Every structure is written in C-alpha cells, then in structure tokens.
Amino acid sequence: MIIVMKKNSTQQDVEKIVEVLKEHGLGANLSTGSQATIVGVLGDKTKLGDFDFELMEGVEKCVPIMHPYKLASHEMCPDGRVVEVGDLKIGEKKLIMMAGPCAVENEEQIMKAALGVKAGGAQFLRGGAYKPRTSPYSFQGLEEEGLKMMRRAADANGLKVISEVVAHDQIDTAGKYCDMLQIGARNMQNFRLLREVGRSKIPVLLKRGISSTIEEWLDAAEYIMSEGNYNVVLCERGIRTFETATRNTLDVSAVPVVKERSSLPIIIDPSHAAGKSKYITALSLAGIAAGADGLIIEVHPNPKAAMSDAAQQLTPEAYAQLMKKVGALAQVVGREI
Amino acid sequence: MIIVMKKNSTQQDVEKIVEVLKEHGLGANLSTGSQATIVGVLGDKTKLGDFDFELMEGVEKCVPIMHPYKLASHEMCPDGRVVEVGDLKIGEKKLIMMAGPCAVENEEQIMKAALGVKAGGAQFLRGGAYKPRTSPYSFQGLEEEGLKMMRRAADANGLKVISEVVAHDQIDTAGKYCDMLQIGARNMQNFRLLREVGRSKIPVLLKRGISSTIEEWLDAAEYIMSEGNYNVVLCERGIRTFETATRNTLDVSAVPVVKERSSLPIIIDPSHAAGKSKYITALSLAGIAAGADGLIIEVHPNPKAAMSDAAQQLTPEAYAQLMKKVGALAQVVGREI
Amino acid sequence: MIIVMKKNSTQQDVEKIVEVLKEHGLGANLSTGSQATIVGVLGDKTKLGDFDFELMEGVEKCVPIMHPYKLASHEMCPDGRVVEVGDLKIGEKKLIMMAGPCAVENEEQIMKAALGVKAGGAQFLRGGAYKPRTSPYSFQGLEEEGLKMMRRAADANGLKVISEVVAHDQIDTAGKYCDMLQIGARNMQNFRLLREVGRSKIPVLLKRGISSTIEEWLDAAEYIMSEGNYNVVLCERGIRTFETATRNTLDVSAVPVVKERSSLPIIIDPSHAAGKSKYITALSLAGIAAGADGLIIEVHPNPKAAMSDAAQQLTPEAYAQLMKKVGALAQVVGREI
Amino acid sequence: MIIVMKKNSTQQDVEKIVEVLKEHGLGANLSTGSQATIVGVLGDKTKLGDFDFELMEGVEKCVPIMHPYKLASHEMCPDGRVVEVGDLKIGEKKLIMMAGPCAVENEEQIMKAALGVKAGGAQFLRGGAYKPRTSPYSFQGLEEEGLKMMRRAADANGLKVISEVVAHDQIDTAGKYCDMLQIGARNMQNFRLLREVGRSKIPVLLKRGISSTIEEWLDAAEYIMSEGNYNVVLCERGIRTFETATRNTLDVSAVPVVKERSSLPIIIDPSHAAGKSKYITALSLAGIAAGADGLIIEVHPNPKAAMSDAAQQLTPEAYAQLMKKVGALAQVVGREI
The missing domain is CATH 3.30.70.1140 (Phospho-2-dehydro-3-deoxyheptonate aldolase; domain 1)
Structure with a gap:
C-alpha cells in the first residue's frame, strides 16, 4: 500500500x-x-x-497495490487451473457446453430438452429447480422433484447435471443429484452460501453479479477456494448498464481480463446477457472468439410454452445450428467442441 | 399488458x-x-x-402496465404505513435516527458508542455482528457475542437494537437480541432470506441493492410482506455508478419516488453512500429535505481505530453536531427529531 | 505520479x-x-x-497523484470564487435562482414566463433559443429571434438572461442578448466551444455531462478558465444510471465534492434530473440542503402546451410555492433567497 | 403511441x-x-x-411505439446499406480495416505507421490531427499540417485517410485531405457538427457516445442522413460502466442489435474500448465473430514514445499478427479480409 x-x-x-x-x-x-x-x-x-x-x-x-485474492490469482497457478467434473475437464482445449431449459417444468419437458441438447453437442444439462424470482408471485421452481427429473434425463443421455442453489441448506440435497452447483448472479456476494459451497467440495459455476466488478468476482471465488474447494468455474452473464436494447450488457472483455488476472476457467452465458434469443448466436461466437472455455445456453423443447424467461430460450434445432457455428469457429482459435 | x-x-x-x-x-x-x-x-x-x-x-x-408488487404499493395503503418497533413509530412526523459503529468490536467500544449516539439523539443503536465482507480474509463479525454486547449497551441507554442478518438461520438468534433486523444491500435479492424474515414478523430494514432499481426494491419488500410481515422500512444507501468521488451515488430522488409508488417509510444511509465522513452531513440534510423518514449513520467512539469502514464513521461529537443541523432542518420541512 | x-x-x-x-x-x-x-x-x-x-x-x-486542473482547484482559491454577473454575485450567502421555459416559443409565452418567475423570486430568466435535440425532426429553437424575445421579457421584469449556445459561432450573437451563456450537458466536452466561450469572457454556466465524472467536469471548467474567463458556475443536472424512475439520477453528493475540490460555485437543475415535475420540489430542497448556491428550474406559463420537455416544467404558481419552501430552508443552512 | x-x-x-x-x-x-x-x-x-x-x-x-429515426432504420433499406469510399465498399463481404496512430506526430512517424498498417492489411490510415483532449494542457494535435502528412503517407502506400473533426469549421479543411471523416464519441450529440458533416456529403464514421444508447446513436446517424448524406458507418468503441479493468466496456451486443434495427454498417474500435494493448486481439476477434464489418485499431511504429493514449497502441508487428488471426476467423463467419 x-x-x-x-x-x-x-x-x-x-x-x-x-x-x-x-x-x-x-x-x-x-x-x-x-x-x-x-x-x-x-x-x-x-x-x-x-x-x-x-x-x-x-x-x-x-x-492498494495487491489484490485481496490469492488462491484465485494468476500468480498462484500460472498455467491455468483445470476443473474436473467427473471425467470432464473444464479449461483445456475442448470447450465445455452446458444447455437446457431455464426451469425444469415436468418430466417430459426435461427429457426432451436433454435429448435435444445432447444431440446438439452439450456435455451438461442445465435447468433451474430452485429459482430466484424477482416477484414472490412468480413460479419458484420444482425443487427436489425437479432435480430428480434432471438427473434421470441426464443419465438417460449421458449428460452431467448443473443446477443452481440459492440457500446453503439446499447444498446437501442438490449435491445428491448434481455434478456441479451454480451460484447465481444475485448470490455472488451471499458469502454464507459461498463458504458452504466451498466446504461441500462440489464443483461450482460462479456467475458474475449483475453489477460486480471483476475484482469482486474474484474475491467471491476466493471465498469458495479459501474453504479448500478449488473447482471453481467463472461465468460472465452480462452486467447492468444504461443500455436497454439487451437485458444486460455482455462484458466480453471480462474473458481476457480474467485470463490475465486469474487461473480459473471462464465460460459465457449469452442467454441471460442478451435476453432475446435472436442475439444469442452472435454473443456465443463473440465469447468463444475472445477466449472463453465454454458456453451455457438456455434451450427449451418448446420455448413458446416455457414458464420463465421464454424470450431467451432456443429450440433444440436452433441450438444445434449454433453449435455448428461454434465448432467451426473453435478450430480457428485453437479450440475444439 | x-x-x-x-x-x-x-x-x-x-x-x-x-x-x-x-x-x-x-x-x-x-x-x-x-x-x-x-x-x-x-x-x-x-x-x-x-x-x-x-x-x-x-x-x-x-x-407491462401493472407493477408486480401489491402489498408494497401506494394504492394498498394511500395514507402511508407506519411501522411500529416497540413504542417507536417509523413513518410519522418524528424522524427516526439509527446510529452506531459499522461493526461491534468489544464491550467497551459498543458501550461508548451507545452512550454517544444516545446523547446525540438516536433511538436505535446499530452495529454489525454478522458482517458481509468482500474478502474472506477480512474481519467477519463477533456474531452472537456481538449481539449480546449490543443488547446490553442499548438497554443501558434506552435504545432499540438493529443489526444485520446475512443468512436465514441467523434470524432466530438475532431475533433474541434485536428489535429490528437489517437486510443488507448484497442480500436484497436473497429471496430465501426475505421470505424467512417475513415469516419471523420481526420489523425489517430493507436496504436497496447496489444496482437495484426502485421497482426491484419494492418487489423485494413484497417478498417480506407476502409472508404477512408488513413492518418493512426501506433504506436508500447509494447505487453503483461510474462516479468514483464517492463510494456510491446517493439516489436522493428515490425518496420522492418511493413516497409516490409505495406506502412504506424510507430512511437514508449517508455513511455507505458517501464512503467518507466529510460528506455525511451534506447528504443527511439532503435526505431529510427530500422527505426521508430518518437516518442511519455510522458512529464510532474512536473512528481511527475502527476495524472496518473507518473512513465513513463519525465521532459521537460530530454526530451530535450533525443532529443539531438535522433538527433545525426538520422543522422547516414539517418534521421533528 | x-x-x-x-x-x-x-x-x-x-x-x-x-x-x-x-x-x-x-x-x-x-x-x-x-x-x-x-x-x-x-x-x-x-x-x-x-x-x-x-x-x-x-x-x-x-x-496519478495530482489533478490535471489547476485554476478550477480549491487550492487556487481556497475562499471560493464569487462569479459576478452584472450586479449579481453567485457563490455568496444569497442563493441565485434561474427559471423559465425549456424553449422560447413566442413573445407572449416568454413574457408571461418572465412575469411569473420574477414574481416567484428568480433573478435570471432562462429559456432555450438554440436547442440540442436528440432527433433532427424535433423543434430546434427560434435562434436569434428567441434571444431578442428573452431580452425584452427580461428587461421588462428586471431579470438577467441565461441561454444555451451549442456551437462556437453562436457566441457573438448570444452575447448580445445574454448576461450568461450556458454550456449544455451534451457539449461539456465540446472543447472548441469551451475554449471560445472562455475567450468571450462572458459568464458561463457549465452543466455536467450526462456521464461525466466530477474530475472531467472540473477539467472542462479548466478549459474555459485557461482562456482567462474565471466566471464559471457549475450545474449538476443528473447523471445516467440504470434507474429509470427518474430521467436521470441527481448526484446530490456532487455538491459537497465540488465544494471540497474546487472553488467554483455550483447550482442544481432539478428539472432535467427528475424529468417529472412532481419530484422537483424534493430535489430542489435536497440540493440547497446539501450546500448548492442556487437552482435553475423550468417554469412555463402553460406547461401542458409546451413544445418540449413539458413533463418537467412547473407552472408559475407551483414555482412560487417551491420558492417559499426553499426560502424557509435556506435560513436554516445559513443562506437566503 | x-x-x-x-x-x-x-x-x-x-x-x-x-x-x-x-x-x-x-x-x-x-x-x-x-x-x-x-x-x-x-x-x-x-x-x-x-x-x-x-x-x-x-x-x-x-x-412510444415507433423509433424517431427513419432513414437509419432497417425497414428503410432491409438489404443493408453499403457505404462507398472511393473504390472501397463498407458493409459487403470484405471486412474493412482502419489502422494508424492515435495522433499524427511527425512526418517520420506517420510514414512508418502507414507502411506498417499497409503491410498488415489495412485499407485506411487513421490518425488524429484535431485531438479532443480532456485537459487543456494536453497535446491538441498538429491540425492541417498533420492532415497533409497523413495524406502523403497514405498516398505513398495506397491507403485511404480517415481523421476526426471536432468542430464544423474544420470540415472544409479536413475534406481536402481525408476520404472519410470521423465524429468522435464526445461529439456524437454535437448536432451542429452532425448537420454540417451531413451537408458535406463526405463519408462519415460515427462513433458511439460513451454513454449513449443505441437508439440515441441511430438518432445521431439520422441527423447526418437527414441532410442527404447516407454514407454513414457506425463504430462501437466501448461504453462507460462501473467496471474499471478496461477503459470502457465494449458492448459487443451492439453489433447484432444495430444489424437488426438499422441498415448501416458497423465496425469495432477495440483500442479505445480496452484501453490496454494486451486485450485488443481478444476484442477484435469477438467483434468480427459477432458480425462487425471491420475494425479500427491504433497502431504506432513505436508505442512507447507515443504522445497520447500509448497504452492502447499496437506495434506494426503485433498488428500484422492480429490481422492474421482476424483473417482466419473471417472465413468461418462468411467474411474475408
């Protein structure tokens, strides 16, 4: 100092x-x-x-001269951390693709979604069972029943499961069904949740808070890592700005900045950033071109009937097309899908 | 729609x-x-x-044409809600003053602080026992021990106690010592915490999220109220903008906007908005002039030794001077302290 | 450094x-x-x-350690600069009040407006003759004809004239009719305009850019002052943030920050900050309570018929009521109107 | 409505x-x-x-239901406008590359820069002769002398010239030496300048204001087009947000949004967005992947000696390497360099 x-x-x-x-x-x-x-x-x-x-x-x-985070810093692991989720490795040459509906709605929907995203090339099935909703009158998720459905749908298609927890007493239950837990943007500074998910040792996808700086995000990762859980993947999902044409503003620069300051893998969530399905392909390609290690995308077997965030969900067909473009792009930036 | x-x-x-x-x-x-x-x-x-x-x-x-919140809306209670905390009423002519250190540090500090803020004219002793800190390596609070100290210091001086909870399983413990619970800016969309604090029926001070719109803030209040707890007071504490001269930008317009859209009382936290003690008086006066129902201010018996957020804590002497000015101002805007 | x-x-x-x-x-x-x-x-x-x-x-x-601005700095004139506009002094105990319609529309409108604002207690008549409009298809102002009308209306009522210039070749013409020139938010970094208005030596009201930091604002003032024109008054008029309940977010903290870093007087424009007439009184009182040296407020004899920015214009009656409240408040903060 | x-x-x-x-x-x-x-x-x-x-x-x-802009809208020209600058076409399959130093400093510097960017594959030489600088004490540009140097350097290397004008009375002079004029971010709402550059009929590169919405940007383009000058190319150069890791936040989503709402070509300026040369490659690739029609990049023969904005200028060697990567990427998104 x-x-x-x-x-x-x-x-x-x-x-x-x-x-x-x-x-x-x-x-x-x-x-x-x-x-x-x-x-x-x-x-x-x-x-x-x-x-x-x-x-x-x-x-x-x-x-101040020094960053407050240590374990999350680039210096601590200059070659970059590779996060292992079962047999999958996040942060290597192969890009990691997560996809699925915003919320698990019923057995049929999640099974169709799993089939669809597997066909498109995803390795992870995503889907919300505990939903953080702005209004108390909105659909709040199927909770453990939803997680069971996801597990079955994923197993039937050889996929991993990732789902969000919004309170620390959900970790044990979610841990029974999920290969990776997601901390959402609204909970990026829910320090109690960060600590507990750190203690669980389950791999974590840590979304950036809607108005968090990159430094605060790395501090949040440090909370998890300081409990001995180094399996943290970051996820850029758009920040809040004055622009209203998109739901949030994808901060694509976060990719090279994180790569410079930290050793953690980083993926892009173009669905929440754009808030409109029509912009998702452009943002996905931009994210991978900038060096991201993967994508998490909302895919719904029938987006028009979706119970939440419908505008930002792709059909399985649209997802498959997007993945083809991502695959072609991956090669010219030294990656593969 | x-x-x-x-x-x-x-x-x-x-x-x-x-x-x-x-x-x-x-x-x-x-x-x-x-x-x-x-x-x-x-x-x-x-x-x-x-x-x-x-x-x-x-x-x-x-x-959309309608707001998603109902109980928090102005229409539901056009004369304005008055929140009762024991014998105190928040939202009437008399302004409510909360003051105390950022964090409870030890018996002596909190006792001196309670004496000081009582002398200055406060009704509530504030102080953090569960601290939400950006870095895992920062001081995290004295927890229940700290709450006990606050209760004793408050009782000795005829003050109410307000303190923050950062996880839902702290509510029971905190409820034993506190007259009012605070939900901090980082937890404004921790919906689980909102629901549980709603169920507790304990009066709540709900701080605005650092980048939350006023509509989202009222939606958060609705979460608490939808569980039957109507004792909600809002607290504007500055929003995140591009300006760095102050820690956050006090959105003083939030006062008339909340008064128009909602029936809930609203107070101002100039300490977190300014981030520097030298600006606190100006912001306190601005907030009351704009129509706020009270102030929550950080006061420390010895600010230079404080364990956290020292730059924004006032001495008891400075607080007493500030309160004199607020008292004079209150009269010309139809209020009193 | x-x-x-x-x-x-x-x-x-x-x-x-x-x-x-x-x-x-x-x-x-x-x-x-x-x-x-x-x-x-x-x-x-x-x-x-x-x-x-x-x-x-x-x-x-x-x-960097040092500010780039020198003449605008507090150190250069620790007692504060007083800007003289004819016999008026801005920056002393007496608050300065500017008021008038968004745009000059016709002789009758500006005459009525001048009468109204004079009755309310203003010293300056404001009104736009050169309008910076977002769309090329919007009303662009009456130009020199409008300035002549303002001058006549002001003279008939013993008022000073302030009006905006949006290009450097308007300064000579505007200088013939105006006692003070306004640089609008969109031109705060139109450095050519700043230099030329500096060379003109005419007193200047420099509005803060919609997303300018206070440091950039003082740098802009320095441009004017570096040409030898020290008659600069700053005007806070709201910054762009994510909040949409108000047109802009009034940064009331800018008042104490400017007072600390600079010697220049600062006034508040609650009309453009709020964007709605119903919030103007609250913001005016907040600004004066925070230490501002005056107010510039949009007043129109018949707001519902106004050609631009109608939502934010007050009637002369509403203005007179507002001024009464400001007058009462002024006394308790050591000022007068 | x-x-x-x-x-x-x-x-x-x-x-x-x-x-x-x-x-x-x-x-x-x-x-x-x-x-x-x-x-x-x-x-x-x-x-x-x-x-x-x-x-x-x-x-x-x-x-409101309708956009205020008409000529700039997508509906007016659904196949997209192609802007011709001499024999070059912007908005077709071939990407357009502009490069050069932040400011023209002297004959040798600009000649070396022209050689370097030509070798890298650029079609335009960029360089500032009229510099908009935040502080009046910073280097302000060589003005007409600088434009002459640029023209000579460009002609010697078969390049077009693009340079910024910051006041309307510079248009005639700049028009003698430039093939395209740039309106900088600070002047995006300098409506007088927009009108005059519209009347000049010289092709225009219109940078987005640092805190302008996409709608305001298209309104600004409409100003130019409403004077009969349809040769407008948009340039996204980063917006102001709370994040400080980069100088501005590149809003890469602006590319698909502009493509949907407007018919105008859009290019990316990664240099001003990043503010650090180390992030420029990642942002360039992201921009092209998102569908941009070209890039404008700061290249200096000796960045460490540059008179302004040195941190964001590339060496000619780094530029050539970047262009190789862009070329490879262009192919997989249906473009070419």
Whole structure:
C-alpha cells in the first residue's frame, strides 16, 4: 500500500503515520517529491486489519497495490487451473457446453430438452429447480422433484447435471443429484452460501453479479477456494448498464481480463446477457472468439410454452445450428467442441 | 399488458395471439392504427404465468402496465404505513435516527458508542455482528457475542437494537437480541432470506441493492410482506455508478419516488453512500429535505481505530453536531427529531 | 505520479524507468517493499507529456497523484470564487435562482414566463433559443429571434438572461442578448466551444455531462478558465444510471465534492434530473440542503402546451410555492433567497 | 403511441385526451380492460410535436411505439446499406480495416505507421490531427499540417485517410485531405457538427457516445442522413460502466442489435474500448465473430514514445499478427479480409 500525503501535510503528520505502521509491525519508505510526500508501506499489509489511513491528518489518499485474492490469482497457478467434473475437464482445449431449459417444468419437458441438447453437442444439462424470482408471485421452481427429473434425463443421455442453489441448506440435497452447483448472479456476494459451497467440495459455476466488478468476482471465488474447494468455474452473464436494447450488457472483455488476472476457467452465458434469443448466436461466437472455455445456453423443447424467461430460450434445432457455428469457429482459435 | 404488433404482422398473427389469450382465460381488445396493431390484454395477467408473447410471430414488443408488487404499493395503503418497533413509530412526523459503529468490536467500544449516539439523539443503536465482507480474509463479525454486547449497551441507554442478518438461520438468534433486523444491500435479492424474515414478523430494514432499481426494491419488500410481515422500512444507501468521488451515488430522488409508488417509510444511509465522513452531513440534510423518514449513520467512539469502514464513521461529537443541523432542518420541512 | 512495479520485475526494469525519467528531466525515489518496488516520480510530471509507463517492462500500474486542473482547484482559491454577473454575485450567502421555459416559443409565452418567475423570486430568466435535440425532426429553437424575445421579457421584469449556445459561432450573437451563456450537458466536452466561450469572457454556466465524472467536469471548467474567463458556475443536472424512475439520477453528493475540490460555485437543475415535475420540489430542497448556491428550474406559463420537455416544467404558481419552501430552508443552512 | 390511463382515471379524463388528439388531427382507439383504460393514438404522431400527455389528468404513462429515426432504420433499406469510399465498399463481404496512430506526430512517424498498417492489411490510415483532449494542457494535435502528412503517407502506400473533426469549421479543411471523416464519441450529440458533416456529403464514421444508447446513436446517424448524406458507418468503441479493468466496456451486443434495427454498417474500435494493448486481439476477434464489418485499431511504429493514449497502441508487428488471426476467423463467419 502507498499512502499519499496532502501538499500541505506536516512533518508531524508523516511521523504519526510511520508510528502507526510501526505499531502494526510494518515499515515505511518515505519519498518526498516536489509535489507530495509518499509513504510506501513495507511488510504484510494484512497486519493492519481495516485500519484506514485516510482518516489520519494530512493524508490525501491510500492506494492498494495487491489484490485481496490469492488462491484465485494468476500468480498462484500460472498455467491455468483445470476443473474436473467427473471425467470432464473444464479449461483445456475442448470447450465445455452446458444447455437446457431455464426451469425444469415436468418430466417430459426435461427429457426432451436433454435429448435435444445432447444431440446438439452439450456435455451438461442445465435447468433451474430452485429459482430466484424477482416477484414472490412468480413460479419458484420444482425443487427436489425437479432435480430428480434432471438427473434421470441426464443419465438417460449421458449428460452431467448443473443446477443452481440459492440457500446453503439446499447444498446437501442438490449435491445428491448434481455434478456441479451454480451460484447465481444475485448470490455472488451471499458469502454464507459461498463458504458452504466451498466446504461441500462440489464443483461450482460462479456467475458474475449483475453489477460486480471483476475484482469482486474474484474475491467471491476466493471465498469458495479459501474453504479448500478449488473447482471453481467463472461465468460472465452480462452486467447492468444504461443500455436497454439487451437485458444486460455482455462484458466480453471480462474473458481476457480474467485470463490475465486469474487461473480459473471462464465460460459465457449469452442467454441471460442478451435476453432475446435472436442475439444469442452472435454473443456465443463473440465469447468463444475472445477466449472463453465454454458456453451455457438456455434451450427449451418448446420455448413458446416455457414458464420463465421464454424470450431467451432456443429450440433444440436452433441450438444445434449454433453449435455448428461454434465448432467451426473453435478450430480457428485453437479450440475444439 | 399491451402487445404491440410489428408493422408487417399479418391478420393471422393477431388471431393466434387472441387465441392464446383465450386459452388462458383472458380477453383481447384490438386497436388497429395507421402504424401498428395493438392488442390490449383484458383480465388478470397473472393467469399467463411467464408466457412470453415476444416470441410469437409478428410481435414487436410487450408493455407491462401493472407493477408486480401489491402489498408494497401506494394504492394498498394511500395514507402511508407506519411501522411500529416497540413504542417507536417509523413513518410519522418524528424522524427516526439509527446510529452506531459499522461493526461491534468489544464491550467497551459498543458501550461508548451507545452512550454517544444516545446523547446525540438516536433511538436505535446499530452495529454489525454478522458482517458481509468482500474478502474472506477480512474481519467477519463477533456474531452472537456481538449481539449480546449490543443488547446490553442499548438497554443501558434506552435504545432499540438493529443489526444485520446475512443468512436465514441467523434470524432466530438475532431475533433474541434485536428489535429490528437489517437486510443488507448484497442480500436484497436473497429471496430465501426475505421470505424467512417475513415469516419471523420481526420489523425489517430493507436496504436497496447496489444496482437495484426502485421497482426491484419494492418487489423485494413484497417478498417480506407476502409472508404477512408488513413492518418493512426501506433504506436508500447509494447505487453503483461510474462516479468514483464517492463510494456510491446517493439516489436522493428515490425518496420522492418511493413516497409516490409505495406506502412504506424510507430512511437514508449517508455513511455507505458517501464512503467518507466529510460528506455525511451534506447528504443527511439532503435526505431529510427530500422527505426521508430518518437516518442511519455510522458512529464510532474512536473512528481511527475502527476495524472496518473507518473512513465513513463519525465521532459521537460530530454526530451530535450533525443532529443539531438535522433538527433545525426538520422543522422547516414539517418534521421533528 | 507513482509507478508500481510487478512482483516479478527485474532490477533492469527499474533502471530503465529511472533512465526514462532522467531523459525527461525528472528524478525517481525507489521504495522496495516486501511485495513490490515502487518508483515515486520527482519533479513536474507535465514534462512527460503522454509518455505511458504502463507499456514498459515490469510495470504493474501507474497512479496519478495530482489533478490535471489547476485554476478550477480549491487550492487556487481556497475562499471560493464569487462569479459576478452584472450586479449579481453567485457563490455568496444569497442563493441565485434561474427559471423559465425549456424553449422560447413566442413573445407572449416568454413574457408571461418572465412575469411569473420574477414574481416567484428568480433573478435570471432562462429559456432555450438554440436547442440540442436528440432527433433532427424535433423543434430546434427560434435562434436569434428567441434571444431578442428573452431580452425584452427580461428587461421588462428586471431579470438577467441565461441561454444555451451549442456551437462556437453562436457566441457573438448570444452575447448580445445574454448576461450568461450556458454550456449544455451534451457539449461539456465540446472543447472548441469551451475554449471560445472562455475567450468571450462572458459568464458561463457549465452543466455536467450526462456521464461525466466530477474530475472531467472540473477539467472542462479548466478549459474555459485557461482562456482567462474565471466566471464559471457549475450545474449538476443528473447523471445516467440504470434507474429509470427518474430521467436521470441527481448526484446530490456532487455538491459537497465540488465544494471540497474546487472553488467554483455550483447550482442544481432539478428539472432535467427528475424529468417529472412532481419530484422537483424534493430535489430542489435536497440540493440547497446539501450546500448548492442556487437552482435553475423550468417554469412555463402553460406547461401542458409546451413544445418540449413539458413533463418537467412547473407552472408559475407551483414555482412560487417551491420558492417559499426553499426560502424557509435556506435560513436554516445559513443562506437566503 | 399508447396512452395508459391510471386505475382511478375518470371518463372525463379520457374524453379530454381524445379531444386533444382530435385538435392535432389524430384519432383514438379506446381499450377498456379490467385494470386500465388504454388509448391507442391513430395517425402520424409527429403532428403532436412535443405535446406531453403524461401531464394530463388521469394519465399513468405514454409508451412510444415507433423509433424517431427513419432513414437509419432497417425497414428503410432491409438489404443493408453499403457505404462507398472511393473504390472501397463498407458493409459487403470484405471486412474493412482502419489502422494508424492515435495522433499524427511527425512526418517520420506517420510514414512508418502507414507502411506498417499497409503491410498488415489495412485499407485506411487513421490518425488524429484535431485531438479532443480532456485537459487543456494536453497535446491538441498538429491540425492541417498533420492532415497533409497523413495524406502523403497514405498516398505513398495506397491507403485511404480517415481523421476526426471536432468542430464544423474544420470540415472544409479536413475534406481536402481525408476520404472519410470521423465524429468522435464526445461529439456524437454535437448536432451542429452532425448537420454540417451531413451537408458535406463526405463519408462519415460515427462513433458511439460513451454513454449513449443505441437508439440515441441511430438518432445521431439520422441527423447526418437527414441532410442527404447516407454514407454513414457506425463504430462501437466501448461504453462507460462501473467496471474499471478496461477503459470502457465494449458492448459487443451492439453489433447484432444495430444489424437488426438499422441498415448501416458497423465496425469495432477495440483500442479505445480496452484501453490496454494486451486485450485488443481478444476484442477484435469477438467483434468480427459477432458480425462487425471491420475494425479500427491504433497502431504506432513505436508505442512507447507515443504522445497520447500509448497504452492502447499496437506495434506494426503485433498488428500484422492480429490481422492474421482476424483473417482466419473471417472465413468461418462468411467474411474475408
């Protein structure tokens, strides 16, 4: 950390700061320029706790240098982490494809969906059983019954299951049926849930919060990893901006930024970003071109009858076509599906 | 709901839509203009579930007319709800003042804080015992021990206790020590927590999510109220924007907007909005001038030693000065402290 | 400026940086901590031009310490600048009130408006003659004819005239009729216009750009001041955020932030921030409570017939009522109207 | 347009609205549902000018149905416009590549840059001669001298010239040396400049404003086109959001949205979006994969010495490598370089 002093700060101000640093077992390196004095903090900053130097006399501002996350950082694993989900590996040359309906509705729907996404080339069946809905009067999901249906549909088609948990006491139940758990955007800073899913050791897909910075997202991953669960895959799903043409704004730059700062795999969710099925293909191709490790896409056997988020779900046929395009693109960026 | 057809939509497209509406027990009112045909939906829209007409042929867009929230709406209680916390009433002429440290640190600190905020004129002692922290390596709160300390400090000074819960299984414990529970910005869409706090019937302070619209916020209040707990007070604490001069941007307009759309009381949290103690007085006055029903402010007996969020905590002396100004202002806007 | 080196940077990397600094006539102060080496730049940073150290080997990031603006800074005039417009002074105890229609429409309308705002207590008549409109098919303003009408209406009522210029070749003409020129939000970074209005020496009201940071805003003021025109008043008029309940989000915190960083007076435009007349009173009171030096409000003799922005214009009667409330509030915050 | 009445509106309220419509030569179609009455406006809405029905008694809200832009719309030219710049066509199968330094600095620099970008495969040499700079103390460009240098460098290498104008009185001069004029993000709503560049009939590259919606961008294009200049190419260059990891957030979704709503070609500027050269390749590939018609990229013969925006400029070698990747990708999305 660097502490920048105000132009009119006094020698005494600086001395007090050095003293406080000493009290915390830290050293100081003073640099007196023509415009400002700068105090470089020497030693392990975590000894300071939340002590805030900006409150001290004569301090203009404090500038952090280090990221708070460690396990999630690129330095910790410069070759990139590969997350294993059973026999599947996420983060290698082969792209990972997750697909399925927004919500599990009934046995027939999820079975048809599983057939459809398998035919299109997916490895994971996705589907919501515990739904986080903005209004209490909206459909809230089939819960454990839905998970059972998903498991059967997935098994019948050789697929893995991924589904969202929205509270920590769902983890045990969901863990019985799912190969991977999803933490949704609204829960990215539900720290209790992050800790518990970390303790479960079940692989996790961590969606970015709708207005979370990339740094906060990596901090959230760190919560999971700090409990010993390193099987974390990130998922960019659009951020909230002033633009209303799309439901959210896909931050495709997050892909190269995450690849630079972290070792974790990252996939793209074009369905929630676009909010309209007509833009999904363009965003999927953009995501893979930017270096993403896979896609999670909403596919419904009959989108017009879907119980939630219908506008953003593809038919299995549309999904198969999309996957062909992704496959062709994958090759020219050194990947494969 | 209104369904706007595309310019080039066909008669058949419109007929299909009318048919779908009929299937759901709804009527249609057609309006064919020179530029577009419009289908007005007649009847209770909730019968449609999540059916999405934007997926049907020939549809340009759907426009919702009604808010999804009902209990939280202004129409449901046009004179405004008054939330009672013991003998205190929030939403009447008298402004409600909550104050205290960001986090409970130890017996001495919270006792001094309680003394200080009581002297300044507060009715509630606030303080975090379960802290939602961005990094897993930050101080996470004293939990039940902290709540006990708060209760003792509050009782010794004739104050109510408000504290945050971050997971639904903390509600019972917190309910033993707190007069009011706080749902923090990060948990505004933790729907499980909202439901459970609704079931508890304990009065709730619901902070606005950092990037939540006012409509989403009222939907969140509706979650709590739909469980029979009408004791909900809203708290504006700043939203995330591109501006970095303040930690968040206080959306002071939220006060008149909430007063128009909802019957719930609303208070202002200038501490989290500003992120710097030097701006807190200006924002407090602005909030009360705009019509807010109270303030929640971070006060620490020794801000420079605080374990978290130090930059935004006031000394008891500064708080007392602020309260004097608020008191003078209150009178000219028809309120009192 | 501070240059933070990467953890794995080499001695050679640091030496090259010192060398580049020397070439530019600057010194370096090295601070080698346990986690990173930091190079403090000694001397006048402007000698570096736009040289970007982040491109050099081993550099993690550069941190600027000084603001780029000087004349607009608080340090340059710690007691605050008072802008004189004829016999009026902006930035002293007395609040300055500007009011009038969005656009000048005809002689009768502007005369009635002038009468109305004078009766309400305004000192300035505002009104658009050159309108910046989003669509080329919208009403674009009466231009010089409109300015003449404003001047006559203002003179008949003892008011000053303020009106917007949207291109530099309008300054001479507008200068003949206006006491103060307004630079609108869309032109806050029209640097040519800023320079020319600076050269004109006519007092300027500089609105904040819809997505401009406060720092960029002060940089824009610096453009005007760097041409020798120190008569600059800032105007906060709402920023673009995700919230749609109001047209823009009034950033009321900008008032104390500007007061801290700059010496320039700042007023509030609640009309454009709210976009709805029903919220204007609340925002006006909030702005003055936060410390603003005045208000600019849209008032129309017959808002329902207005040619533009009708939803946000008040009647003269509503304006007079608002001014009474502002007057009462002014006293308790040490101001007067 | 649709006018939605309040739940408690009266028959009289509705009648007044119908009357006002009649006065403007428009018809009304009433639709009385169980929850609200809706008035569909029949006829050409432009007859209403800016009349705002939201001010009338009993009105809940007005919902526009039509876009204000016409010439820029998809309907006006469903096969897509092809913009011709001399013998080059933008908007066909072949992608158009523009490249060059941020600013023209001197003869040698621009000549080397032209050589480099030509070798990499660009058709246009870009470079700033009139620079819009945030601070008045930054380098402002070589103006006409810079344009002459660009022209010579371009001619020597068989390239077209594109450069930015920031004021309308630069158009004549810039038109002598440039094949295409650029309107920068800060001037996207400098309506005077848009009109004049429209009158000039010179092809225009219109950058998106940093916080402009896609609708506002198309409105800006309409300004140029309404003067008879249909040679408009759009350029997405990143929008302002809360994320700070990149200089702006590339809104890659803008590509499919523009393709759906408009007939104009659209290219991507990854340099200004990323703000760091290390992310440019990923964003370039993403843009082309999403369907963009070309790229504009900052290339400098010696980025470390560049006078402005150095962090985001590529070397000619890096540019050539990038172009190879783009070429390979182009083929799988049905394009070519």
